[in-house]
Amino acid sequence: MHGDFSRIRQAGSHWQWADQLREDSPLYFNTYAQGYWVFTRHDAVRDMYKNPQIFSSESITPWEPEPIYRFVPTQIDEPDHITYRRIVNAWFSPRAVDRAQPEIRGICRALVQKVAPAGGCDFVADFALRYPTAMFLRFIGLDTADTDQFVAWVEDFFGGFSGDPAGLEPMARALDGIRQYWITVLDQRRGEPAPRDGDLASHLMHARFSGRPLTDAEILDMLTVLVLAGLDTTRGQLGYLFRHLATHPDDRAALIADPRLIPSAVEESLRFYTIIFGDGRKVTRDVEFHGARLKKGDMVYGLVSGANRDPRAYERAGEFILDRKHNHHFGFAGGPHRCLGAHLARREMQIGVEEWLRLIPDFRVATGEELAERGGGSMMTLTKLPLAWEVAW
Amino acid sequence: MKIAVDGAACMGHGRCYQLAPGLLTCDDEGYVTIRDRVIDVPDDQVAVAEEAAGTCPEEAITLLRD
Numbered sequence: 202m203h204g205d206f207s208r209i210r211q212a213g214s215h216w217q218w219a220d221q222l223r224e225d226s227p228l229y230f231n232t233y234a235q236g237y238w239v240f241t242r243h244d245a246v247r248d249m250y251k252n253p254q255i256f257s258s259e260s261i262t263p264w265e266p267e268p269i270y271r272f273v274p275t276q277i278d279e280p281d282h283i284t285y286r287r288i289v290n291a292w293f294s295p296r297a298v299d300r301a302q303p304e305i306r307g308i309c310r311a312l313v314q315k316v317a318p319a320g321g322c323d324f325v326a327d328f329a330l331r332y333p334t335a336m337f338l339r340f341i342g343l344d345t346a347d348t349d350q351f352v353a354w355v356e357d358f359f360g361g362f363s364g365d366p367a368g369l370e371p372m373a374r375a376l377d378g379i380r381q382y383w384i385t386v387l388d389q390r391r392g393e394p395a396p397r398d399g400d401l402a403s404h405l406m407h408a409r410f411s412g413r414p415l416t417d418a419e420i421l422d423m424l425t426v427l428v429l430a431g432l433d434t435t436r437g438q439l440g441y442l443f444r445h446l447a448t449h450p451d452d453r454a455a456l457i458a459d460p461r462l463i464p465s466a467v468e469e470s471l472r473f474y475t476i477i478f479g480d481g482r483k484v485t486r487d488v489e490f491h492g493a494r495l496k497k498g499d500m501v502y503g504l505v506s507g508a509n510r511d512p513r514a515y516e517r518a519g520e521f522i523l524d525r526k527h528n529h530h531f532g533f534a535g536g537p538h539r540c541l542g543a544h545l546a547r548r549e550m551q552i553g554v555e556e557w558l559r560l561i562p563d564f565r566v567a568t569g570e571e572l573a574e575r576g577g578g579s580m581m582t583l584t585k586l587p588l589a590w591e592v593a594w
Numbered sequence: 595m596k597i598a599v600d601g602a603a604c605m606g607h608g609r610c611y612q613l614a615p616g617l618l619t620c621d622d623e624g625y626v627t628i629r630d631r632v633i634d635v636p637d638d639q640v641a642v643a644e645e646a647a648g649t650c651p652e653e654a655i656t657l658l659r660d
């Protein structure tokens with residue numbers, strides 16, 4: 202095969218493509234870029250994640266085996282990876298999310314209250330981009346007044362990351378803007394005797410890595426990767442979840458009648474509408490793997506979207522089931538690099554649904570035109586989602 | 595029934611204690627607290643224990659039937 206995974210396509214088409222690839226073959230060699238192996242089914246993607254000693258995270262982009270960037274700890278292998286993760290795990294733990302829950306709800310409610318009287322909005326621009334960004338800044342102890350700036354940076358970064366050459370210059374400028382922002386944040390905190398309460402940057406400046414302080418370069422890398430991994434992803438997932446709710450009134454009614462179903466509905470959206478098309482790894486030694494003779498240095502691509510919809514792993518895999526059981530999806534990846542922000546992201550989505558349905562229980566997609574999604578080169582996301590609802594006067 | 599968690603396989607997805615809050619809980623980092631341990635499953639927790647085991651993306655949970 203020769204597939205360019207980066208282009209903007211009709212919304213939902215990446216999953217159709219993943220379904221087709223998976224059912225046609227468990228394995229491909231994609232001749233795109235330098236060439237890489239594609240594993241399409243749940244068993245192989247699971248085993249890729251479970252064997253990080255064979256599948257290194259040194260590069261996670263299969264068409265870029267020697268990346269110029271190095272995300273910490275995303276692209277760090279064991280044993281250093283877990284040392285970095287332990288510095289931030291507690292910060293993003295379910296208990297930390299519990300403590301932040303009133304603030305998450307407050308930010309969410311204010312945004313829904315703002316759009317509700319208008320009877321319609323672009324869900325992506327007016328809610329899905331702003332909610333996770335404001336929440337992220339609050340969660341790490343920074344000023345939510347910087348939300349607009351971060352929204353713009355994240356848009357520009359992923360415009361280039363998905364492989365569009367015209368997006369490369371704005372991408373570089375955005376990355377530079379984000380780094381400059383963090384440099385200023387670090388400079389404001391330098392020399393302080395103790396970590397500031399509830400302030401992640403300050404926490405990192407006082408953290409120890411195997412007995413030594415983190416370097417500025419490491420802290421900048423970690424903070425930058427949190428921005429890039431945390432904001433666009435939640436925005437993408439929220440868009441597909443709300444498109445589903447807008448087009449499935451029965452599911453909407455079921456969630457209103459029994460809000461205890463909201464967590465499993467969120468998990469099902471992570472499975473069925475996985476925004477991660479695939480996840481790359483670099484092979485560390487010659488090995489036979491699910492029918493492929495892999496050589497050291499080869500790149501592999503686990504087609505996460507294919508795996509999460511694989512009928513060999515899920516009953517009624519091609520249906521969105523609100524109360525699905527045994528939903529062992531890889532929407533947050535798997536193995537040691539499992540999404541750090543997973544607990545925060547799923548709570549943001551749960552609260553997003555709760556608050557939205559409370560104020561706007563009945564809504565629909567407000568356009569007859571096909572919706573478009575950005576390509577799976579980075580993460581799928583709806584470019585726009587116009588919604589409309591009746592306003593009672 | 596007993597439930598066991600393979601500590602090396604557990605990656606802290608948090609699905610198990612979300613589904614079985616009456617049986618499992620998490621530590622400060624978000625890992626289930628019974629890593630590398632085996633505990634009894636009370637009769638009224640069997641259904642959620644099965645759901646937790648079937649939902650773990652890492653297949654880290656084993657159920658031991660009496």
